[in-house]
Amino acid sequence: MRKSLKHILKLAVRTPAFAYTYIAADRIVAELYFLKRANRANSRVFNSCILAAPGAGNIGDQALLESALDNSSGRVVVVVRRIGSTHIPERFRARTDVVSLPNLVYGNPLARVRDLLAFLRLASKSRQTWVVGADTMDGAYNPLASIARFSAAIAAARAGSEARVLGFSWNGEAVPSSIQSAKIAVRSVQLLLRDPLSAERIRASGVQPVKDCADVVFARQGAPAQPHGVLEWVRSQRAGARIAIVNVSGLISGSLDQTPEYAKFVSYLNASGWSIVFLPHVSRVGNDDIQSLSLLASSVNVSDFYLVDELLSPDQVYELVSCSHLVLTGRMHLAVLSLLAGTYPITLATQGKVEGLYRILGKPELCVMPIPGFGDELVERCGDLISHGLFDQRVDDTVIGHLRDSSIKNFPPAVVFS
Secondary structure, eight states, X not given: OHHHHHHHHHHHTTSHHHHHXXXXXXXXXXXXXXXXXXXXXXXXXXXXXXXXXXXXXBHHHHHHXXXXXXXXXXXXXXXXXXXXXXXXXXXXXXXXXXXXXXXXXXXXXXXXXXXXXXXXXXXXXXXXXXXXXXXXXXXXXXXXXXXXXXXXXXXXXXXXXXXXXXXXXXXXTOOHHHHHHHHHHTTTXXXXXXXXXXXXXXXXXXXXXXXXXXXXXXXXXXXXXXXXXXXXXHHHHTTTSOEEEEOOOHHHXXXXXXXXXXXHHHHHHHHTTOEEEEOOOBEEXXXXXXXXXXXXXXXSOOSSEEEOOSOOOHHHHHHHHHTXXXXXXXXXXXXXXXXXXXXXXXXXXOTTOSHHHHHHHTOGGGEEXXXXXXXXXXXXXXXXXXXXXGGGSOOOHHHHHHHHHHHHTTSOOOOOXX
């Protein structure tokens, strides 16, 4: 009986009616809140309120937040699920407040009312509200969380804050409740898509107007990387070998045994004299790149390799990939950091997130589907790209400049409000 109810609820969350009801309920909460505060003046304490991505063991989520902070001005409040799930670099701390609202996007629906009220108070004090969209808006991972993010943006707009959902992708099979949420949100919230294919898809879903941009991380400014053993190792290896960064996505490992496929690719590089860094990008329970990489490293005979057994900072990753010749990754934001650093990445495509990025680059051959047998395709494509000299080149500065310029469109002009 309990399983049947859970299944029914899971199906209900995916329906347009559920999205409409959910957002309508939030609107009632917001209207009651503002009715109570009708005679109170709101002072705009913050320039920006940023609803962060989950973080908690994801370098990409950390990079997204840091890029948003890089492109913010004045005082900022960052809304997170849990304190400690993201790191605020020293250069931002003097002007950044962090508030934990554990039930705003995830968690207990009843406790969410309290967190929604707290979020409304923050939005009322903020000139702008930015929801970090990334790959969390189309319902592919968590339909309820997607609705909650859209609804939070709508609530912020009702609070008088200029609201936007920053550069997000849109799956070719977006969940109906997410489509309905986007249709409601676009009336008061700016929706910014991070690649042309995602923009085509969401417009085909009947959501307009939306704006074409690029991924938020392309607008990062960053800072010098803290020292790490892998950086020293790569510098020592560069004198006599090409460097390959290899990432294995723990998420893909949950549905496909990638070890034998990656082993073909790693063995090919090793036989060709490459030095290899096994680099994790996400480390969470049930979604752990470190575990997948350790399994790979123990199953192949590699002459020169370095297994990174912890998550690096985005600045350290950027430094690492800038010293490398090739990146193979199952994680999109490792590909983004690689391109930004001038190194071409081969990326395994999941959830329809990557194809649009490689359309911008005009290099669809760098996008590989993670299906049984993909190891042979990796070896074939890599051999062809090496023979054409791609990995002895850097990504053209004009391409990087275009991606930066497109990414900066996510953000309003940097103005400090008094």
